[in-house]
Amino acid sequence: MRGMTPIVKTITALLIGFIMLFGFYVILTGHLSPGGGFAGGVICAAGLLLVVLAFGADTVKERMGHNMAVLWEGLGAIGFLAVALLGFITGTFFAHFVPHNLGVRLFTGGSMPYLNLAIGLKVGAGLFGAFLMLAAFREAERGGRDKGEGDRS
C-alpha cells in the first residue's frame, strides 16, 4: 500500500503539527488540567498513526526507522524509573526530589511533569512502533510470506 490519495496526504501534512502540539500540551499540563502523560502519548501516537495510514508504512519506515521507536520507548521507560529512583536523594522511592514552589505554575508539580514526560515519550513511541510493525506486517503478508522484516538477531 503506497498510502492514500494526495488529498489525504496534504491534509495530514497540515494537521500533524497541530496534533503533535496538542499531544505535548496535554502531556506537559497533565498535573494542572485533565490529561496527562498517557493521554498525551496516545494522542501523539495517533497523530503518527495518521501519517502511517496516509503515507504507507514503507515510506514512514524509511524516514523514521522502527529502531528509533524502540530506542525512544526504552529511554522513556528508563527515564521514568530514573525519576523514581532519584527520589532516594530526599528519602524514599518515588519521593519528590524537585522542589514544589518555583513560582512558575507549570512547575508546581514537583517531579510530576518529568514523570508525565517520560510516560508520554514511552507510550507515544511504543504505540507508534507497534502500529508501524503491524502495518509493515500486513504489507509483508500481502506481498508474500517471509518478505519484509529482516531478522535482527
Add this chain to the structure above:
Amino acid sequence: MIHTVLPFVLCVVLFIIGLYAIAVKKNLIKVIIGIIVMHNAVNMFLVLIGFRPPASGPVIAPIMTPEMGHRDEAVRALLSHSVDPVPQALVLTSIVIGLSVVALMVVMALRLHQKYGTFDLTQITRLKG
C-alpha cells in the same frame, strides 16, 4: 431506592454480555470484542463507585491554590463537591492495561489468521485437548 444499586447492576449486566461473547462466540474477533466489553464494564463500575451527586471533576479550581485561598476553605470546598479521585486513577491504569492486552490480542489474531487462514476458533485446534 433502586437508584442506589441499579447503576452497579447494569455494569454487571454489561460484564455478563462480554463474558457471554467470550464463552459462546467462536469467532476470534468476537472473543476480542467480548474482552473489550468486559473491560469497559469493569471500568464503568469503578468510575461509578467514585461518583458523588454534584459530580464535579476532581480538579482544584485555580482560585483555591495554596497561595491564593485559605487552605481549609479549599479543602472543605473540594470535599463538598468533588468525586473520589482514586477510582479514576485506577480506571486510568486499567484502561492502559486493557489497551495493551487488546494490542497483543490483535497481533495474535493477525498471526493466527496468517497461519490458519481463518478467524474461526473451531478450526484453530492444532493443539490436542
Add this chain to the structure above:
Amino acid sequence: MSETLTLLYGVIAFMLIAAIVAVETRDLLSSVLCLGALGFGLALVDLIVGAPDLALTQVVVEIFAVVLLIRTVVAREDTTKEFIRDTPHVAAMGAVIMAILLGAYLCFQQLTPFGDPPMIMGASYMRAAQQAGATNLVTAVLLDFRAYDTLGEATVIFAAIMGCYALLRTRGKKEQS
C-alpha cells in the same frame, strides 16, 4: 441528582444496546464499529460522573483500539460458518451467568449506595494534594500518591509492545543448518 441519573441511565442503555449489537452482528466490521460506539458511550459516562481525564483518555484509546481492530478485520477473509457453540458449552455458560447475576442481585443490596462512597483513601489524598501542588487530583494520585502503580502500568504497556515485536517476527526459530 435526578437529571444526572436520567442522563446516566440513557447513556448506559445506549451502551448496553451497542454491546449487544457488537456481540451479535454477523458482519465483523459493524461489530467493531459498535464497539467504538460502546467506548464513546463510556467516555460520556465518564463526563457525566465528573471524570474528564478518563473521558479524554477513553476517547483516545478507543480510537486507537478501533483503528487496530478495523485494520485487522478489513480485507481478511472470515470463514466462520455459524456463531453459536454446542449446547453443553452454552448450558455451562448459562449456569455461570445465572450464578453471577444471582450473586450480584443478592449482594449488591449491601454495597455502599451509589453516590455515597466512603472515600477514606480519596479524601486523605485530597488534603495532601493541596500541599503537593498539583491542581489535577487524578494526576496527583497517579504520579504522586500511587506513582508506583503508574510504574507498573508503564511496564505493562512496555511488555505488551515488546510482546507485539516478539510475536510479529517472521520466524521464531533459526533454520537448522
Add this chain to the structure above:
Amino acid sequence: MELLLPLTVVIPLAAAFIIPVASLLGAKRGWPIGEIVALLAATALLIVSFATFASDIPITTWIGEYKAGSELLGLTGRPVPAQVAGEGGAALPGGVVVDQVVPNTAGDVAGIQPGDAITGWKVAEEGESRAFQPLGTMNELRRANAMLEPGTRVLLRVQRDGQTLEIGIRGGKSVVGIAMVCDGLTRLLLLVIAVVSFAAILFSLSYMRTYTQVHLYYSPLMLLIAGMCGIVVSGDLFNIYVFLEVAAVASFALVGFGVESEELEASFKYLVLSAVASGFILLGIGIVYNLRGTLNLAQIAEFTQFAERNDAMWLAMAFFLAGFGLKAAMVPFHAWLPDAHPSAPAPVSAMLSGVLIKASGVYVLARLVFNVMGASTAVAYTLMTMGMLSMVVGVFLAVGQWDFKRLLAYHSISQMGYVVLALGVGVEVLARQREMTVQWQSVAFLAIFGGLFHLANHAAFKSLLFLSSGSVVHRTGTRNLKELGGLRGRMPWTSLFARIGSLSISGVPPFNGFFSKLLIVIAVVWAGHWVLGALTVLVSFMTLLSFTKVQRYLIEGDLPVRLHNVRESPAPMLLAMGVLAVLCLGLGLLLPLYGGVLLKPATNHLMQLAGYAKSVLGG
C-alpha cells in the same frame, strides 16, 4: 535499608528496559547484550533476596512520602430521616443512628454509645465561628474525617435520650501511599522466584541460541520476574493487580515466542482466560474499594475485622477465588495451563509452572484468605474442594499423556492442588475452632507449613523437570515419549537430573517431595479428613505411576535409530539443572537447618490472620 525492598522490583525492571535499547547498539557488533544483562540482573536479584533474610529491614516500606497511621472511628450506623430523629425533643435535621461501637477505637474512647443519633459535625479548633455541618450518612463523617490532619479533634453533635450533647473525638487520617511488605511469606516467595529465575536464565543462555531476536525474549522474561516480585512484595490490592498484569502480559509474549501455530494458539487461549481472570479480580477490587474505601491490604483487614457481616464482601471473595483460581489453574479453571505451559520455550515453562502460578495465584489467594478477609469455613471448604479436584483430576489427566511437557503441565495442576488443599485445611482448622487449643493450633500450623514447604519443593522439582525436558528437546527435537528412549547412555547428566526430578515429584523418601507430602498427609488426617488423606496418598501413587512411564520411555529402553548421534547438552544448561537437582535433595534433608528461618516465619505470618494489619500499620 529502605532501598532493599524496592530493589527487588527495580533490578529486573531496569534490566528489562535496558535490554532492547542496549541491543540496538550491540546488535551490529554481535554482542550478546540480552544474555549478559539478564544474567547480571538475576544474580543481583538472588543476592538481594538473600539480603532480605540477613538484614533487619522493617516489615513495611512505604513508597513515597506518605505513611499510614490511621485512627479508627469505629462507628457503624444507618441514616435516619428528619422526622424520626426529631421525635425526642426539638425538631432536628436528619442524622445517623449509631448501631455499633468498636471497643478501643476513637468513638469508644469518646464515649459514644449504640443508639446515639449523630446529627452534625465540625472541627473542634474552629470554635464557635462555624456552625455544625449536617450529617446525612455515616460515610459523610468518614469522608470528612479522612480529610483532616491526624490528631485533629472533631466535635460531634449527638442526640441521646432527647438531649443534645457535644462530644469531641480524636479524628483525622494520614495519607496512605502504597506499602511494600516484607514478612516471612514474602521472603520465602522472593527467594523461590530468585532461585528459579536464575536457573532459568542460566539455562536460556544455551537453549535460546536456536531462536531469533533473543533480546525480545530476555526483556519480557525480566518483566515476568519483575511482575512476580512486584506481586509478592506489594501490600496494596490494586498494586498487586497491576503487577499481576505485568507478569501476565509478559508471559503471553513468552508463551508465543516460537510463533508457530500451536504456540500462538496456546498463547491466545491463555490470554483470553487470563483476561477473564483479570476482569473478575478487578470487579472484586471494585467491590472491596466500594465497601472499605481503601486499597491498602492492612487497612482493609483492619476495617473488615471490625465491620459487620457483609454479603457483598463474600461476592468480592467469590470473584477473587474465581480470578486467582484461574491464574493458579485450579481445576474448574484449568483449561489453559496444559496448552500454555508446554508451548513456551523450556526455561519459560519452568518459570510459569515453577513460580508464576504460585506468585500470581496461590500466594495472593493465601494472603487474601488468611490475612485480609479473615478465615472462614465457607472459603476453607471452597479451597479444599478446589485443591482436591485439582489434585485428582490433574493426575488422572496426566497419566494418559505421551507428550513429556504436557504431562508435566498436568502434574503442575495436581501438585498445586496439594498446596491449595493444605492451605484450605489450615484455614478450616483456624476458622472451625473458636477458642484455639494448642493442639488445633499445631494442626493448622502443620498444614500451612506443609503447604508452603510443598510450594517451595514444587518450584524446585517442576522447574528441574521442565528444564530437563528442554534439554531433551534441545538435542533430540521431539518431546513425544514414544519417539524417545534410552537417553541414559547418550545424555547421562540430563537423565540423572530427570530421574532426580521424577523421584522428587513422586514423593520417594530421600527427596524433598516425600517430606512435604508426608507433612500434608499427617496434617490432613489430624484435622479429621480421613478421605482426603487417603486421596492424597492415592494421588501420590498415581504420580509415581505416571513418572515410572517417563523413566521407562525416556531414560531406560532402547535408543531409537534416529537418536544415535545425540550428544549431551552444553554446560550452562547442565549447571542450571544441577543447581535445582541439588536443591531437590537439600530441601528435604536439610529441613531442620533452614526451616526455622525460611518456612516457620512464613507460616507464622499466615497464622496470625488479621494480626497482619497491626504488624504492617503499627510497625
